[in-house]
Structure formats: structure tokens, C-alpha cells
Amino acid sequence: MTTGTDLLELSPVMPVVVIDDVDDAVPTARALLAGGIRVIELTLRTPVALAAIERVATEVPGIVIGAGTVTSAGQAKQAADAGAKFLVTPGCTDTVLEAAFATGLPFLPGAGTVSEAMRLAERGLTALKFFPAEASGGVDYLKSVAGPLPSLRFCPTGGITAATAPAYLALPNVGCIGGSWLTPKKSLAAKDFATVESLAAEAAKLGA
Numbered sequence: 056m057t058t059g060t061d062l063l064e065l066s067p068v069m070p071v072v073v074i075d076d077v078d079d080a081v082p083t084a085r086a087l088l089a090g091g092i093r094v095i096e097l098t099l100r101t102p103v104a105l106a107a108i109e110r111v112a113t114e115v116p117g118i119v120i121g122a123g124t125v126t127s128a129g130q131a132k133q134a135a136d137a138g139a140k141f142l143v144t145p146g147c148t149d150t151v152l153e154a155a156f157a158t159g160l161p162f163l164p165g166a167g168t169v170s171e172a173m174r175l176a177e178r179g180l181t182a183l184k185f186f187p188a189e190a191s192g193g194v195d196y197l198k199s200v201a202g203p204l205p206s207l208r209f210c211p212t213g214g215i216t217a218a219t220a221p222a223y224l225a226l227p228n229v230g231c232i233g234g235s236w237l238t239p240k241k242s243l244a245a246k247d248f249a250t251v252e253s254l255a256a257e258a259a260k261l262g263a
């Protein structure tokens with residue numbers, strides 16, 4: 056896999072995963088994979104996130120593990136060093152962009168406006184995270200930008216649920232959607248990975 060566009064083709068839903076206990080990382084990844092999901096955006100929002108990425112990269116090679124919530128140049132490098140296969144940012148600055156390019160990894164930069172999307176497209180980035188999707192106009196926004204920006208493909212994320220996912224996935228400029236609902240905080244806290252697997256299986260079917 057070499058491009059951001061390829062990342063959008065792996066699964067209809069890219070789970071946004073927050074790991075609080077590093078020991079949950081591998082069972083969570085295995086449960087998602089067992090449910091038919093082939094990609095994870097593991098957010099750098101917790102102190103154990105880099106260690107979690109490293110474990111999943113080593114122990115669950117069947118799933119493509121990426122680092123999310125990359126908001127600084129240092130995090131881009133740390134995530135790459137930990138074994139992340141791609142990077143996701145909620146928004147994008149020139150500094151983060153250069154650091155992400157320097158890793159050589161594919162990445163999905165976040166864009167919430169047409170101007171942000173156009174600036175990223177100027178740098179050759181045509182697969183973007185549309186964040187925060189629901190708060191920024193949701194399905195209507197994506198329909199509106201398809202005309203003027205036909206080369207762009209999006210992973211809308213932020214406020215999307217299993218119920219609202221199909222309307223996004225029906226859009227021609229949406230490759231996949233991102234969401235945290237596959238890995239509920241309370242399921243991970245209870246080590247209830249069976250629930251994660253069953254939510255993953257439901258989400259994987261959204262692409263059928």
C-alpha cells in the first residue's frame with residue numbers, strides 16, 4: 056500500500072480507537088480483524104498509544120495500523136518509529152505536513168473547509184479526512200464539494216454512527232468513514248472484545 060487513496064479502500068469503516076490500557080491493544084485489533092475490519096486509526100490521545108501501535112504492528116500483521124490525532128511534527132516521527140503504517144491528522148499545518156511527508160508514510164490529512172482541501176490537493180494529497188464531519192456540514196457538505204473538487208476522496212469522521220454511516224458511504228467522493236463506535240470505551244474497560252468483534256462485523260457489512 057502506498058497512497059492515502061489505497062487506505063480508503065481497505066474497509067468501509069476505519070475504526071478510531073482510543074487505548075487506555077496497552078494490554079487491550081492486541082485483543083482489540085484481533086477482534087476488529089475477526090469482524091472483517093482491516094484497518095485501525097489508533098489515536099495518540101493516551102500515554103500508551105505509541106506502545107499500543109508498536110504491539111499491534113508486531114503482533115497483528117493482518118490489520119493495517121495507523122496513528123491518528125497526529126498534531127505535531129514530533130508525533131509524526133514517533134508514530135513512524137513505533138511502526139505505524141500510515142498517519143491521520145485532524146487538521147493540517149505546514150509543519151505537520153512536512154513532517155508527515157518526511158516519514159514516507161501514506162497519510163490522511165484532515166480538512167474541514169474547501170480552502171484547506173484545495174491547499175492539500177496542491178501538495179498532491181487527494182485522500183483527505185473530512186473532520187469534524189457532522190459539525191462541518193456532513194453529507195450535504197460532501198455532496199456540495201463533489202462538483203468543484205472531483206478529484207478528492209474523503210474519509211469523513213466525527214459524529215458518525217452506524218445509523219448515519221450508509222448515507223455517507225453512498226456518496227461517490229467517500230472512500231470510507233471513520234468512527235469510534237466500534238470500540239466503545241466501556242467494552243474495552245470490561246475486556247469485552249466479543250462486543251468489539253460483533254460491532255466490527257456489522258460495520259464491515261456496510262460496504263457490501
Ligand SMILES: O=C(O)C(=O)C[C@H](O)[C@H](O)COP(=O)(O)O
Pocket residue numbers: 071098100123124125143144145186212213214215233234235236
Ligand atoms: O482524535 C482525532 O484525531 C480526531 O480527529 C477525532 C476522532 O477522529 C473523532 O473523535 C472520532 O469521532 P467520533 O466517531 O465522533 O468519536
